[in-house]
Amino acid sequence: MAAGGRTHEPRVLVCLGALLASWVAVGLEAVVIGEVHENVTLHCGSISGLRGLVTWYRNDSEPVFLLSSNSSLQPAEPRFSLVDATSLHIESLSLGDEGNYTCQEILNVTQWFQVWLQVASGPYQIEVHIVATGTLPNGTLYAARGSHVDFSCNSSSRPPPMVEWWFQALNSSSESFGHNLTVNSFSLLLMSPNLQGNYTCLAMNLLSKRHRKVTTELLVYYPPPSAPQCWAQMASGSFMLQLTCRWDGGYPDPDFLWIEEPGGVIVGKSKLGVEMLSESQLSDGKKFKCVTNHIVGPESGASCVVQIRGPSLLSEPMKTCFVGGNVTLTCQVSGAYPPAKILWLRNLTQPKVVMQPSSRHLITQDGQNSTLTIHNCSQDLDEGYYVCRADSAVGVREVEIWLSVREPLNIGGIVGTIVSLLLLGLAITSGLLLYYSPVFCWKVGNTFRGQNMDDVMVLVDSEEEEEEEQEDAAVEEEEGAHEREELPKEIPKQDHIHRVTALVNGNIEQMGNGFQDLQGWSAMAQSRLTTTSASRVQAILLPQPRHLVSNISSLEQVKFQVPMSIRGRQFGSGFGVRNT
Numbered sequence: 001m002a003a004g005g006r007t008h009e010p011r012v013l014v015c016l017g018a019l020l021a022s023w024v025a026v027g028l029e030a031v032v033i034g035e036v037h038e039n040v041t042l043h044c045g046s047i048s049g050l051r052g053l054v055t056w057y058r059n060d061s062e063p064v065f066l067l068s069s070n071s072s073l074q075p076a077e078p079r080f081s082l083v084d085a086t087s088l089h090i091e092s093l094s095l096g097d098e099g100n101y102t103c104q105e106i107l108n109v110t111q112w113f114q115v116w117l118q119v120a121s122g123p124y125q126i127e128v129h130i131v132a133t134g135t136l137p138n139g140t141l142y143a144a145r146g147s148h149v150d151f152s153c154n155s156s157s158r159p160p161p162m163v164e165w166w167f168q169a170l171n172s173s174s175e176s177f178g179h180n181l182t183v184n185s186f187s188l189l190l191m192s193p194n195l196q197g198n199y200t201c202l203a204m205n206l207l208s209k210r211h212r213k214v215t216t217e218l219l220v221y222y223p224p225p226s227a228p229q230c231w232a233q234m235a236s237g238s239f240m241l242q243l244t245c246r247w248d249g250g251y252p253d254p255d256f257l258w259i260e261e262p263g264g265v266i267v268g269k270s271k272l273g274v275e276m277l278s279e280s281q282l283s284d285g286k287k288f289k290c291v292t293n294h295i296v297g298p299e300s301g302a303s304c305v306v307q308i309r310g311p312s313l314l315s316e317p318m319k320t321c322f323v324g325g326n327v328t329l330t331c332q333v334s335g336a337y338p339p340a341k342i343l344w345l346r347n348l349t350q351p352k353v354v355m356q357p358s359s360r361h362l363i364t365q366d367g368q369n370s371t372l373t374i375h376n377c378s379q380d381l382d383e384g385y386y387v388c389r390a391d392s393a394v395g396v397r398e399v400e401i402w403l404s405v406r407e408p409l410n411i412g413g414i415v416g417t418i419v420s421l422l423l424l425g426l427a428i429t430s431g432l433l434l435y436y437s438p439v440f441c442w443k444v445g446n447t448f449r450g451q452n453m454d455d456v457m458v459l460v461d462s463e464e465e466e467e468e469e470q471e472d473a474a475v476e477e478e479e480g481a482h483e484r485e486e487l488p489k490e491i492p493k494q495d496h497i498h499r500v501t502a503l504v505n506g507n508i509e510q511m512g513n514g515f516q517d518l519q520g521w522s523a524m525a526q527s528r529l530t531t532t533s534a535s536r537v538q539a540i541l542l543p544q545p546r547h548l549v550s551n552i553s554s555l556e557q558v559k560f561q562v563p564m565s566i567r568g569r570q571f572g573s574g575f576g577v578r579n580t
Contacts, residue, residue: 029100029114034093035208036121042088044103045113052107056080056088059100066101088115095119095158120208122157128201128214129153133221133296143191144296145222152185153201155212161203169197193251196220223297224250230273230290230304232338234393241282241338241393243306245273245290254294261287261305284310284394311336311368311390313399321377322408329401331388333368340390340397342370347384379405 034040044054055068067075069085079091086105090097098119105111131150132143143149153163164179165186177186188195196219204211228247235242245256256273259266267288268275286308293301314332321327333340344355344363355372357363362373374382383405389398 029116031116031118033118033120033207034090034097035210036093036095036119038093039089039091040093040117041083042090042101042103042115042117044086044088044105045111047105047111050107051086052105054082054086055104055106057102057104059102063102090117093119095121118207120158120205120210123155123161123203123205123210123212124157126153126155126201126203126212126214128199128216130199130216130218132218136219140217140219142219142221142295145191145193145220147191149188149191149218150185151187151199151201153203153214154184155203157203157205159205159207161205161211164202164204166200166202167195167197168200169194172197174200191220193220193222221251221294221296223294224248224254228290228292228302228304230288230306232288232306232308232393234338234341235276239279239393241277241279241308243267243275243277243288243290245292245304247273247292247294247302250294250297252295254292254297257291257293259289259291261289279393282308282394284308286394307337308394309335309337310394311340311392311397313388313390313397315388315399315401317400318402318404320404320406321374321382322406323377323379324408325377326373326375327377327403329372329374329386329388329403331370331372331399331401333370333390333397336368336390336392338393339368340392342368343389343391344370344372345387345389347386374403377405 030043032040032042042056044051044056053069055070055073056066057063058066065073065076067073067080067082067088069082075081081089081091083089086103088101088103098117101115101117103113103115105113129150129152130141132141133147135141151165153165155161155163162179163184165177166174167177168174184201198215198217200213200215202211202213224247226249228245230243230245233242233244234240243258245258247254247256253271255269255271257266257269258273258275267277267281273290273292288306288308289303290306291301291303311333312335314334315330319327319329329344331342331344333342342365345353346355347353355361355363360375362375364371364373370388372386372388383403386401386403387398388401389396
C-alpha cells in the first residue's frame with residue numbers, strides 16, 4: 001500500500017499543477033502583500049464553518065509541499081505554521097517568499113484555493129543631495145541669491161519607489177513640486193529669498209504604501225546692497241565714546257571688526273557693530289575703521305572710517321544790554337565730531353554751575369549753534385562774564401563773553417544835538433561863501449532870477465598882478481614923466497585909478513557895445529586925470545567860443561583906465577566893472 005501510494009503521488013502533483021496553472025490564467029487567485037522581515041498569513045478560501053483536511057503547496061516550476069493539517073506530516077520549514085488549522089502563517093518574510101501559493105481542502109469534496117503573495121521592501125536609507133553654496137557649522141545648507149541649486153533624492157526599495165518633492169516656506173503651507181517614478185532630481189535657477197524654506201523628499205513603496213521622507217532646510221543668503229555706514233556718539237550718561245557700524249539690507253547680519261588707524265590695532269569684533277571707548281583711547285584727529293564681512297559677500301569685505309575731531313568755538317567777546325531790555329548771546333561750535341554738548345555757565349567764580357532755562361533765561365540750540373537770550377536785563381543780576389562750554393569726546397572747549405548792562409540813552413536829545421550841529425555848519429559855510437566869493441553869490445542870484453550869463457563882461461580888479469607891476473614901475477615912471485608935467489598936481493580921491501581885467505564871454509556884438517561904452521568913458525576920464533600914477537588896464541579875452549575868438553583876435557590886449565568911482569557898473573548889455 002505504501003508503495004502504491006508513492007506510485008500515485010507524482011501523478012497527483014502533475015494534475016494539481018495543471019489545474020493551478022489554469023486558475024492563474026483566469027485570475028481566480030487572491031493577492032496578499034507582505035513586507036520583508038515581517039510575518040504574513042495566507043487564508044485558505046473564505047469558507048466558514050466546519051473545515052476538512054487542508055494542505056498548502058507552493059507553485060514554482062512544480063508544486064512544492066509546505067504544510068498540512070495532518071499532524072503526521074511535518075512542515076517544510078519551521079517558519080510555516082497553520083492558523084485555525086486552515087491558514088498558512090509565514091514568519092520573517094524574505095524576497096524569496098514571493099510567489100503563488102495553493103490551498104487544498106478535502107471535506108466532502110476537494111477544493112482548491114489560489115493565493116498570490118507579493119513581498120515589498122523599503123523604502124530604506126533615503127539620501128537627499130542638495131548642491132548649494134555652503135553649509136553652516138550646524139549642518140544647515142545655504143545658497144547665495146541668484147545662484148544655481150541642484151536637488152536629488154535616492155532610496156532603496158522594491159519595487160522602485162515613487163519620489164515626490166515638497167516645499168514649505170516660512171509661515172506658509174506645503175506645496176508639491178510634482179512626483180515621478182523615474183526622475184528623482186531637479187534644479188532651481190536664480191535662487192531668491194522666497195525660495196528659502198524646508199525641502200522634503202518623500203519616497204513611497206507603491207506596493208506596500210509604506211513611505212519615508214527626509215526634510216532639509218535651505219537658507220538663501222544675500223549681502224547688503226549698499227556700503228556700510230559708521231558713526232560715533234557720546235554714550236548717554238557717561239564720558240565713553242560709542243562707535244557704531246551698520247550694514248543693513250542683507251541676510252544674515254554681517255560680522256563687524258573695529259580697528260585703529262594707523263597701526264591696525266583691533267578695538268573689538270562683534271555681530272552688533274558697537275564698541276565703547278574710554279577717553280584714554282581717544283585723541284584729536286584719531287581714526288577708527290569698521291571692516292564688515294558677510295558670509296556670501298565679497299571676500300575683501302566693505303569698510304567705513306570715523307575720525308574724531310575736537311570742537312572750535314566762535315562767539316562775540318562783548319555784548320551790551322540796556323536796563324530793562326533783551327540781549328542774545330550766541331555760541332557757534334564747529335569741527336566737533338562727534339557733536340559736542342553745549343552748555344552755558346554764569347561767572348568765572350563758579351564755572352561748574354550750569355545755567356538752566358527760566359523765565360528770564362531762554363536757551364535754544366540749532367545743530368551746533370546755541371543761543372542764550374536774557375530778558376529784562378538788570379545791571380546787578382546780569383552784568384558779568386558768561387561761559388559757553390562745548391563738551392566732546394576729546395576734550396572741553398570754553399569761550400567767555402562779557403555782558404555790559406547800561407542805562408538807556410536819550411535818543412531825542414542826541415538827534416536834536418546832531419541836527420543843531422548840522423545847521424550850525426551850514427550857516428558857517430554859507431557865511432564863508434558870501435564873504436570870500438561875492439561873484440559866486442551874484443551868479444547864484446542871477447541864476448535864481450533867470451538872467452542870461454552868457455553875454456556878461458565883468459571887469460575884475462586884478463590885485464594879483466601888483467607884484468609884476470612893481471618890476472615895471474621904473475619903466476612906467478620914465479614914460480610918464482612928461483605926462484606928469486602936463487597934468488595937475490592934485491588928484492581927486494574918488495578918481496583913484498585901479499587896474500582891472502575885462503573877462504569877455506558870450507556874444508561878440510554885445511562885447512563890442514561894452515567896449516564902445518568903456519572907450520567913451522575912458523576918453524572922458526583922460527581929461528580928468530591929473531596924476532601920472534595911473535595903472536595899466538588889460539582886457540583879456542577868454543578863448544570860448546572858438547568862432548568868437550577868431551573874430552576878436554586883434555583885441556587880445558586893450559589898455560584903458562577906469563576910475564575908482566565907477567567900479568561895479570555894467571556897460572552895454574553885458575559889460576561891468578567890479579572891485580575884488
